[in-house]
Amino acid sequence: MEKLIITAALVGAEVTRDDTPHLPVTAEEIGDAALEAYEAGAAIAHIHVRDAEGKPTQSRERYEAAIAEIRQRCPIIIQVSTGGAVGMTADERLQPLQLRPEMATLTTGTVNFGDDVFSNPPALIRQLAMAMKRYDIRPEFEIFDSGMIPSALRLVREGLVTGHLHFDFVMGVPGGIPATAQHLLLLKEQLPPGATWTVAAIGRHQLPMAAHAIPLGGHVRVGLEDNIYYRKGELATNGRLVARIRRIAEELERPVATSEEARKILGLTS
Numbered sequence: 001m002e003k004l005i006i007t008a009a010l011v012g013a014e015v016t017r018d019d020t021p022h023l024p025v026t027a028e029e030i031g032d033a034a035l036e037a038y039e040a041g042a043a044i045a046h047i048h049v050r051d052a053e054g055k056p057t058q059s060r061e062r063y064e065a066a067i068a069e070i071r072q073r074c075p076i077i078i079q080v081s082t083g084g085a086v087g088m089t090a091d092e093r094l095q096p097l098q099l100r101p102e103m104a105t106l107t108t109g110t111v112n113f114g115d116d117v118f119s120n121p122p123a124l125i126r127q128l129a130m131a132m133k134r135y136d137i138r139p140e141f142e143i144f145d146s147g148m149i150p151s152a153l154r155l156v157r158e159g160l161v162t163g164h165l166h167f168d169f170v171m172g173v174p175g176g177i178p179a180t181a182q183h184l185l186l187l188k189e190q191l192p193p194g195a196t197w198t199v200a201a202i203g204r205h206q207l208p209m210a211a212h213a214i215p216l217g218g219h220v221r222v223g224l225e226d227n228i229y230y231r232k233g234e235l236a237t238n239g240r241l242v243a244r245i246r247r248i249a250e251e252l253e254r255p256v257a258t259s260e261e262a263r264k265i266l267g268l269t270s
């Protein structure tokens with residue numbers, strides 16, 4: 001079984017500083033959080049950025065600043081969000097791709113998102129995929145429900161996505177696929193040979209779904225974007241969430257991949 005890639009979803013678009021004081025918000029804080037996650041065992045930093053008031057933005061300048069802070073500190077793989085926050089326009093969502101990060105997220109369908117709708121119509125999905133292809137950015141397909149896998153594979157058939165295929169199963173979003181072992185198997189079995197997958201489960205589901213994924217050969221995403229608690233009633237930090245997954249993986253004889261090793265697994269190195 002290949003080494004375990006841990007992704008740290010450091011900030012997201014929904015959690016606020018009122019929810020947890022540990023949320024990194026400024027570029028410098030995102031840089032510090034990435035280093036903390038890297039030192040704890042994360043190979044990939046999935047990032048969003050915030051404006052001066054702490055609100056979610058897809059501003060190219062804000063991403064540029066956060067990426068610079070991360071790169072000064074460590075060689076972690078940087079994966080930008082093209083999902084942003086619900087309600088953002090295509091032009092807003094496309095912005096961080098201009099910076100040519102190694103990876104970016106690509107959600108291949110629309111999903112209810114609590115009381116909101118995370119809208120991803122086919123034309124927008126193709127537009128994002130084409131931009132990633134143009135800038136040589138590896139997409140990570142964000143799979144919020146099972147129908148998003150065939151939609152992702154359609155992009156492959158159309159030639160809009162080429163090379164290694166990597167999927168992130170986002171489980172337990174209210175409106176999306178439930179976070180259960182049965183649903184995880186259903187998703188995993190739909191993938192083509194050679195594809196890699198990771199699990200990002202929301203809130204209290206984060207730890208048990210990660211524990212299911214590790215012996216099944218999947219990878220794991222944790223972090224404050226998806227879950228702010230270390231355990232019931234105890235707030236987490238990104239670093240502690242990553243460190244716990246590393247310990248569990250090592251107990252299961254599944255060593256953790258460095259960023260360099262993850263680049264090879266994901267086909268990011270030429």
Ligand code: KMH
Nearest residue numbers: 013081082083084086105
């Ligand atoms: N904030 C969610 C609406 C992504 O990063 O691409 C979308 C999201 C997925 O977080």
Ligand code: ZN
Nearest residue numbers: 012081083225
């Ligand atoms: Zn995200």
